[in-house]
Structure formats: structure tokens, C-alpha cells
Amino acid sequence: MRVLKALAAVSLFLFSPAVPSLHARETDLRPALPATAQAVLVEAEGFAQRGGWVVDPQFMDQMGSPYLLAHGLGRPVADAATEVEFPAAGDYRVWVRTKDWVAQWNAPGAPGRFQLLVNGRPLETTCGTEGAQWHWQDGGSVKILERRVRLALHDLTGFEGRCDAVLFARDPQFTPPNQDPEMAALRRVCLGIPEQPEPAGEFDFVVAGGGIAGTCAALSAARLGLHVALIQDRPVLGGNNSSEVRVWLQGARNKEPWPRLGDIVAELEQPRRAHYGPTNTADLYEDDKKLALVRAEPNIRLFLEHRANAVETESGKILAVVAQEIHTGRRVRIAGRWFADCTGDAAVGALAGADLEIHP
């Protein structure tokens, strides 16, 4: 069942005009993809098993979607894999969206090399070997014999190989678009993502960013009786104080004249600590405890693995935040009365047009 769900999320079929309910989609796609170019798009972050690859959503505002990163500190990571249902057997031209991440410094060696395996067989092309910018690397042609196909990303180096997406096109002349708005249209149509964000409710208080600031704000507001939305772009809460970054939590809390200020921090604080280095292990950060505390609050709706990347404003006032789900690309509209920007980067403020200066 999980595999089927993943399939639904990652695979797209551009169908023949004989499928009436999909006509509208085909029309939408016309600027991006000719109707003849039956294609299957698979977003890397939608792979059902990610193996040792990690999802990096940091640049999805620029790229439109996250990508998978082989962060192995020099040891190749385990394969990411997924199954995809093709519309038909036949010959397909393969494109892999990637880059050589050291090319911008003219550094040799292409350390982020990886292979795409189709039903266990690697393409002849090694991916991640060309181009300083994200681009569709031509992977040549493959013959698909059966509609159900297993794909895998096979890391060769353990040094930050990057894969954004894989596309199989029936039309050998078709080159996938590499820039928005065409690329966004391709993704939307291929993955069946609605053009408008889906309504996800109205809240008293919408918190963007689930680091310690956002988690405390959400817990506090919920306990005071507000209906709260907490939007966090990672699979865990805590931000810098999560197992992902590993900065421990402590501070001058519960001091006069505000003796209760810090009660929630105390609930979140982890008793065991280690200084930076090998003893600073992931378990010390008790990610599960933070998630359990938030999930125990009936007044909080947690939008985990959602990135706030648009706002709706009227007369200079924020009405709603739009958040994009990391793995599927689906977008939700989260409306509210009050908003807290706890992204650590003032992301919501910047999106809303607040004055912004960035200093090195």
C-alpha cells in the first residue's frame, strides 16, 4: 500500500488525448511539453526508500522542489530506490537533473558522482559530472519492457552527489525545460499538483518555523487556548537544537522578574549533553520528545515537512501562509489572525515585503 501511495505521488503520465479527464492537464502543459512527448517525471525527494540519501529542502524556494543529497562524508551512501508505473513499455530517453557541485570553482574530479539504475542496470552515463548549474543531464535511451520499473540512485563517492529529478520521455527530441515558469508547469502537470494551494484551515495563530522559538510559541499559544498551526520544513522539531544540527539548549531562564518565562524551554530541554565532536550524538537531542509534546496538544495542527514559501497579504496585512509539502510538492493555504515568523531567516517577513537587509 505504501509503495502504491508513493507511486501515485511520484509518477506522472502524460496521457494520450483518449483519456478525457486528463485533457485539461495536457492543455496546461502545452508550453512545457508537447502532447506527443509522453513522459514520466520522478522527483528524487519522492523516492519511496531514500537509503542513505537525505532530502535537502534549503533551496526549494529557488529550485521549486527539494533534491536528494548523498552526504556520506566520503563513504558512498546506500541506494535510494522507488518503483514507478510507466504508461507503456517502449524506448524512452532519460534525463537526470543534477550538477557537478565543484564545477563553479573549476575544481576537477566531479566528487558528486552517481548512477541511475533502471531495474538494477546502471545507465551508461555517470551523473553529476558536468555543469556548475542545475541542468538535465542526458542519460541516453533505455528500453522499458514492463510497465512497472524499479529505479535506484547509486552513489559512487559519498561526496554530496545531488539528484533533483529523473524524467523519461517517449519523444527522443524532447528536452525538458530547465527554467521556471516552464519547469514549474511541467512539475505541476506531471505530478498532478493543483495550480492553486488547497485550503488547510483557519487558525488563530500561525507559526512558521519549528525551531525552539517556534515550538515554544506554538505550545504556549495552544495552552492559552488558541487554535495553532505550526509549519516546519524538516522531519523533526528543534531547528539548531535538533539531532540534525546539534546545538544544545540552555540559557538564563526562569529569572526574576519573569520567573515563569522558560517553563516550556525546561520541558523541551535535554538532560544529557556533550560538547562538539564524536560524543555529540543524535540521540542526545531527543527529537521524539519535542514531537510528542507538540502532538499532545489538541490545539496544534503540525505541518511537518512543509516549507512556508508564499504569503497572501491584503493592505499590508498577512492573511495566509502557503506551505509546500516537501515530498509531494502539494501546496496548502494556512490562514490565520496572527503570524509568527520563527524561521530563523525572517523568511515570512521577507515574503510579505518587510524591509530586509542582509549583511555578511
Ligand SMILES: Cc1cc2nc3c(=O)[nH]c(=O)nc-3n(C[C@H](O)[C@H](O)[C@H](O)COP(=O)(O)OP(=O)(O)OC[C@H]3O[C@@H](n4cnc5c(N)ncnc54)[C@H](O)[C@@H]3O)c2cc1C
Ligand atoms: C553552531 C551554533 C552554535 C551556537 N551557539 C550558541 C550559544 O552558545 N549561545 C546562544 O545563545 N546561541 C547559540 N547559537 C544560536 C542559537 O542556536 C539560535 O539563536 C537558536 O537556535 C535560534 O532558534 P530559532 O528557533 O529562532 O531558529 P532555528 O533553530 O534556526 O529554527 C528555525 C526552524 O525553522 C525552519 N524553517 C526555516 N525556514 C522555514 C520555512 N520557510 N518554512 C518552514 N520552516 C522553516 C528551519 O528548518 C528550522 O528548523 C548557536 C548556533 C549555532 C548554529
